[in-house]
Ligand SMILES: Nc1ncnc2c1ncn2[C@@H]1O[C@H](COP(=O)(O)OP(=O)(O)OP(=O)(O)O)[C@@H](O)[C@H]1O
């Protein structure tokens with residue numbers, strides 16, 4: 085069975101003035117059903133890794149493969165479909181659209197996908213309930229707490245039922261009780277068969293993963 | 309469910325979703341949107357207003373066009389031609405083109421209502437009595453035959469016109485304008501006045517004329533009577549002309565044919581002065597206005613395009629995070645492009661419609677406040693609105709293209 089995602093000697097460096105090797109050439113294979121947690125110090129390259137395997141960025145060396153196919157061979161239409169339907173993202177900074185209610189933000193996550201508007205609305209409602217935000221469904225995210233926004237972002241990522249869920253610090257702004265809720269939700273999703281890649285600073289979150297990655301200075305090691 | 313192994317094929321952006329996303333985006337920044345559309349609103353309003361006001365004005369021009377002037381043609385001999393032909397010499401006889409045979413040829417032209425020769429003599433002394441002193445004054449002498457008199461058409465307040473008989477016999481009769489009659493203390497017809505010491509009988513007094521308003525200050529006498537004054541004087545020669553009253557619309561053709569009819573052997577010596585054709589006049593007004601409108605519209609269109617384009621381009625930077633998010637949730641670059649284009653086109657459309665409406669209001673207001681009939685071509689308003697649409701579309705191209713350059717990671721990193 086082909087791996088969902090794999091990196092073959094894929095690396096990424098930035099050059100503004102001096103070269104930053106954000107991610108050194110890395111080999112990584114992600115199988116269906118994996119629950120991968122990624123830890124590492126700030127600036128070590130965790131988000132860079134997530135962006136590469138999530139097709140938000142392109143490696144400048146090596147290749148990234150999706151279901152066995154070289155990602156650089158995908159058209160923009162296919163990349164869009166992969167990002168929108170196969171992947172779900174929870175960004176470190178949430179990136180909710182101000183002026184639209186929580187449920188509208190969740191719907192937005194499925195805008196470019198296969199579902200018609202009515203279906204998107206129904207799925208968004210379900211997801212909002214799932215993250216226990218039914219009472220804030222029609223609120224503007226600008227009026228919400230950091231933890232609530234994070235849960236809206238999580239609802240947006242999972243509403244369309246992606247194959248792989250990428251989370252960059254999903255519990256970063258949450259207190260103990262809310263962290264527990266989110267962890268419970270991630271466990272459930274994993275139980276349903278979803279593949280998870282979760283970046284975290286929280287050792288409790290990291291402990292949940294079936295595979296643990298550690299990134300140090302752009303170098304990825306497994307089983308930390 | 310999570311087991312779908314096939315790679316999803318294409319991301320999509322349904323037209324309905326595109327439309328509602330564009331509208332939501334515009335409403336989310338309604339202040340910025342309104343400012344952006346202001347250029348288009350002003351441009352379209354200016355276009356519709358200038359077009360409408362010019363149409364209203366040109367209707368007004370032709371409505372108030374002087375119908376009397378429009379039905380008159382004057383044929384004369386330019387000064388240099390007159391010198392060449394010897395007609396300018398003092399005491400010259402009646403030239404060929406003012407003689408009855410020539411004028412009869414002219415009268416036969418289709419479209420001529422009446423016509424006749426006229427001469428205007430320099431100022432002469434008028435007196436009530438032969439004895440000098442008392443009430444004498446100076447006035448020009450106008451000699452006309454019955455046909456030319458009909459063209460001038462003095463409005464008599466007393467007495468009667470002279471006729472062909474008076475003209476044929478060079479009868480010493482005159483018509484006086486009311487102001488001269490007052491100066492000479494004449495309050496009835498049948499009395500005599502003296503012009504250069506020759507007696508004439510006043511047979512009519514007039515207070516206005518339909519054509520040739522210059523006649524208002526002159527003594528009017530039969531053409532042949534006036535010719536006697538020419539023969540007997542040593543002063544400057546008279547100004548000679550043939551006056552023609554034409555049917556409405558015939559001024560131009562008659563103006564062209566008259567010199568030939570009057571002087572077939574040398575029509576080039578004569579010049580006819582026809583009134584400006586109302587149609588030509590209106591066209592001239594419209595041409596002027598059309599130029600103005602074109603300039604105004606181009607400026608407006610430029611300003612509109614520029615304001616939308618700059619605002620939208622600035623908006624791309626301000627919205628980089630949102631654009632990056634859209635890319636991250638599946639939007640293709642072209643989806644971003646069409647959304648931006650749709651937004652600016654919607655702005656242009658709304659701006660165009662609002663602007664056209666304001667323009668219409670302006671035209672109606674200007675027309676009504678002047679008591680004119682407002683003339684508005686629906687096509688003008690439609691054209692302005694269409695201009696708004698096109699402006700919006702064009703203005704969206706650059707920012708739309710720039711938005712496609714926004715990379716998801718770079719935008720999301722902020
Ligand atoms: N667009 C960029 N231009 C220049 N340098 C960049 C860019 N993006 C990332 N970097 C650098 O690459 C390195 C890795 O960044 P990355 O965001 O992956 O770190 P991270 O592990 O996610 O950190 P954090 O835990 O703080 O989120 C950092 O040194 C960062 O400054």
Ligand SMILES: [Mg+2]
Nearest residue numbers: 130131176252
């Ligand atoms: Mg990070």
